[in-house]
Amino acid sequence: MPHLHPIERLAAALVVVAAGLSLAFASTRFALGVAVGGVLSVLNFYVLRTLMRGLTQSKHPPKQAMLALLLMLKFAIMGAAIFILINYAPLAPGGMLLGVSVVVLSILIEGFRIAMRGAGADDENGDMGTHEQDVDHG
DSSP states (O other), X not given: OOOOOHHHHHHHHHXXXXXXXXXHHSOHHHHHHXXXXXXXXXXXXXXXXXXXXXXXXXXXXXXXXXXXXXXXHHHXXXXXXXXXXXXXXXXXXXXXXXXXXXXXXXXXXXXXXXXXXXXXXXXXXXXXXXXXXXXXXX
């Protein structure tokens, strides 16, 4: 099972909550839009993070070129998927927009959490603890 970054875990939880609330208080189409948009957003963030880590850590130009090509292909696939879903799937575009926004909200929440933790969370070696390990290694 792939290692999920705290942002991805938070975003997945927010998708579940938002889709559940949408199902309870809005239409099924809206809830489906939230769920599908959220899953696409979390998946996109995971793939983007993985490709960028490989691209920045690789010292081999052929591998870097392949990862850059995969990154461009990922953007094209995401764009096509969003176009098809908005135009042909039985979901509300507003719900999908809400679902896609969960990663942005998760980034803001995680950034705020780290900022509030501040320098007091550093250990005596100046390490940021497990979060830095999550960012650097997975």
